[in-house]
Amino acid sequence: DAKTTQPTSMDCAEGRAANLPCNHSTISGNEYVYWYRQIHSQGPQYIIHGLKNNETNEMASLIITEDRKSSTLILPHATLRDTAVYYCIVRGSDNDKLIFGTGTRLQVFP
Amino acid sequence: EAQVTQNPRYLITVTGKKLTVTCSQNMNHEYMSWYRQDPGLGLRQIYYSMNVEVTDKGDVPEGYKVSRKEKRNFPLILESPSPNQTSLYFCASSWTGFNQPQHFGDGTRLSIL
Numbered sequence: 001d002a003k004t005t006q007p008t009s010m011d012c013a014e015g016r017a018a019n020l021p022c023n024h025s026t027i028s029g030n031e032y033v034y035w036y037r038q039i040h041s042q043g044p045q046y047i048i049h050g051l052k053n054n055e056t057n058e059m060a061s062l063i064i065t066e067d068r069k070s071s072t073l074i075l076p077h078a079t080l081r082d083t084a085v086y087y088c089i090v091r092g093s094d095n096d097k098l099i100f101g102t103g104t105r106l107q108v109f110p
Numbered sequence: 111e112a113q114v115t116q117n118p119r120y121l122i123t124v125t126g127k128k129l130t131v132t133c134s135q136n137m138n139h140e141y142m143s144w145y146r147q148d149p150g151l152g153l154r155q156i157y158y159s160m161n162v163e164v165t166d167k168g169d170v171p172e173g174y175k176v177s178r179k180e181k182r183n184f185p186l187i188l189e190s191p192s193p194n195q196t197s198l199y200f201c202a203s204s205w206t207g208f209n210q211p212q213h214f215g216d217g218t219r220l221s222i223l
Contacts, residue, residue, distance in 0.1 A: 032209055043114075043200050043214035044153070051209070091208050097143065097155040097168060098202075098212060 003027065003090040009105040012082075018075040020104050022088030025069040031092035033064060035073045036100075037084040044087070044100070047073065078108045112137045114215035116201050122221040123191060131186040131218050133201030139213075140206045142184040146170065146197040147217075153200065159184055160206065191222045 005023040012018040024033060034049040048055055048062045050071075055062040061074040075082055087103040114135045123129055135142065143158040145168075155168030159178040173195055175187040184203075188195060198219050202212040 034211065041147075041198060041217060041219075043216050044202075046211040046213060049209070049211055093208050096141070096158060096160075096208065098153070100153040102152065 003099070004088045004101055006086075006088050006101065006104045008102070009107065011107050011109060012075075012078045014080060014108055014110050015077055018073075018078040018082065018106060018108070020073040020075075020086050020088075020106065021070065022073070023070045024088070024090045027068050027090050028092060031090050033062065033068075033071050034089040034091055034098065035060070035062065036087045036089065036098070037082075038087070038103075039081075039084040044098075047086075049091075078106075080108050080110065082106065083108045112213070114201055114203050114213055116199070116215035116218045118218060119216065120219050122223065124223050125192055126190050129188050129191060129220075131188075131199060131201075131220070133184045133186065133203075133215060134182050135184075135201075135203040135213075136182065137203060137213070138181065139203040140181070141210075141212075142178065142201065142203045143168070143212065144174070144176065144184070144186050145200045145202065147200065148197050156186070156199075188220075191220075193222045196220060196222045 035047040036044040038044045050062045064071045085103040140161045144156040145153040147153045157176040159165045201215045204210045204212040
């Protein structure tokens with residue numbers, strides 16, 4: 001069972017920051033927060049992951065709250081190509097697999 | 111370029127005709143896995159492999175076989191395909207460890223008539 005809760009859908013204007021929230025209130029100390037996205041029916045694309053510190057890479061930033069019960073994925077300047085389903089996944093030492101929930105469908109509009 | 115390659119990308123076949131979906135990765139990853147994706151059910155793991163000659167069942171292994179004779183290849187075998195195996199299949203690979211991201215192939219869409 002997915003350990004995360006995400007909004008079903010969100011909209012974002014092109015060029016603006018997209019902030020996608022995720023709740024993982026039952027996360028345990030050694031579990032990482034992963035973000036993937038899936039554009040149409042393509043293979044899931046890895047975006048970013050973190051344990052407790054905020055993380056940034058060329059695609060996005062991940063902000064994890066101090067209590068680790070929630071996080072936010074930030075796409076700083078959304079483009080139309082960022083329209084996709086975004087999955088927040090919690091993964092720890094007992095989880096070799098990724099458990100995908102229903103994700104957030106992000107629609108970027110012109 | 112680092113990638114996970116699946117073949118074929120699309121296949122329409124008939125019940126009972128054995129088929130193999132190949133998966134190859136060029137990143138020297140130890141871990142490989144197969145998922146299937148169905149509407150309303152999300153991605154579910156079929157089989158995984160921690161290294162050469164080491165494979166194990168995922169959540170939905172019935173009707174599938176795998177093998178891992180070389181590190182780079184992890185074929186998915188459907189010995190006697192049935193219509194309920196019509197689905198979108200993804201192969202993934204990673205370094206060992208739950209802090210290592212898995213990288214996915216582009217998918218194989220199978221239709222079993």
